[in-house]
Amino acid sequence: MSLEFKDVSYIYDADSNIPVNALKDINLEIKEGVFYALIGHTGSGKSTLVQHMNGLMSPTRGEVLYNGVPVRDKDMNLRELRSKVGLVFQYPEHQLFEVSVYDDVCFGPKNMKLPPEEIKKRAEDALRLTGVDESLWKLSPFELSGGQKRRVAIAGVLAMQPEILILDEPTAGLDPGGRDEILKQIKLLHESRRITIVLVSHSMEDVARFVDRIIVMNKGCIEYNDTPANVFRHVEELEEMGLSAPMVTYVMRKLRSLGLPVKDDVITVSEAADEIEQALRP
């Protein structure tokens, strides 16, 4: 599996009087088995970027290559590409339509024209992986709670057994408990299946805790593509882009400025606790 962006630009309404340059010469490689986070302010081009990954949008200039083949190539089977690069949109309400949860999850595999036994196997597998209880399988998707709908939506894409799973704000609108559960489930998925994950998120706390690398977008450009610790070192620059670092990073910086000898690139609470303990130990 390889997914690569080469000098990709995308312009909205190119022929109108107000063209919007949503992506500017993006160069990016999504590496196999890595858990990425994609962060950026509203309008930074995150959604446009992820929609280029599975060919829902095609670049105005440049190429998106999947396994070395340009996505907009004539030989590219878009349906197959979309089953390999699974994209889950933000609102589960936009995709749930079947009479039951189980049938809805079968929609993707059915479109892949798989044999019935395989569809059944994949759907059950996906529902278990996302932690949807078996008692819910025969219910209408419209009867579920927000968090459960989210899981079913993810299962619907996961059932196609993609190599990359892209999740657009999977935790938006969930309470903290539901948010943590979904994120843990995603992390588990990443660890058990070694599936590549791209998580679009607003929450720096979530991102710091779970991902391997962070891609920061600003005004259509990629500003950083690095490990969480390295990215959150640029607190001032991030704030200028309308982003922030995790709360605990601010606390550590403050402590350091007050004279406590702690590192200031700490990004999770448990790391911070260890660091403070170390610093206070005589």
Next chain:
Amino acid sequence: MKERITLGQYYQADSVLHRMDPRVKLTGTIIYIAALFMAGNVWGYLLATVFLVTVIVLSEVPVKFMLRGMKSIALLIAITVFFNLFMTPGEVLYSVWKLKITREGLYIAVTMAIRLVYLIMGSNIMTLTTTPNGLTDGLESLLSPLKVLHAPVHEVAMMMSIALRFIPILMDETDKIMKAQMARGACFDEGNLIERAKSLVPLLVPLFVSAFRRAGDLALAMEARCYRGGEHRTKMKPLHYELRDYVGYAVLVILITAAILIRVLC
């Protein structure tokens, strides 16, 4: 997806026509259409042309936008021209196989085409220079005498503005739902008629669910703000006439008088 629908599309600009009271523009459109259909000779059409060109220039809307609106009715015009051209009995000018072009047919076909094109262009100018809300406000105000007859004028106007307001929202939603389903391998332009109709189910179900949810939310939000219909309801931006509007009415009176005079005299 969004580019395809131009009907009722407002073009942002700051021309005299944009600032004009929507009531003048609505009345103007009706008078213009009346004048257009009264035209029976060259002078009548010339009058309509002069008025149309003046209004287009005043509107500051690029002609490109007006022509875009014409595409949708091109077929209608073609059919009208075709039938009038060949089906009108009269003096034969030219004939191919069983089809005969007559002098009368040619005349009717040409005038019909001109009328249709002018009609659409004229009403397009109104919708291009007036916001949908302006249109419904104007319509409500013009129809308010009907309230005496207990016609639900305010309610109809409110429904119209809500419907118009929801068009872009639902278009946006359709786009998102299509993408979400395409990401799961759905295809909306493949297979025979029955397969295509079936493929719309994953699109229509979420769309209807969301439309009903939005309608419910909106009703609740309106009630929470004490909305209870048209009685004693005031407007945030009440319509009032200014000098340019009176000038507009004066021009319209001249237009209709001239049209009648041409009709009677020539």
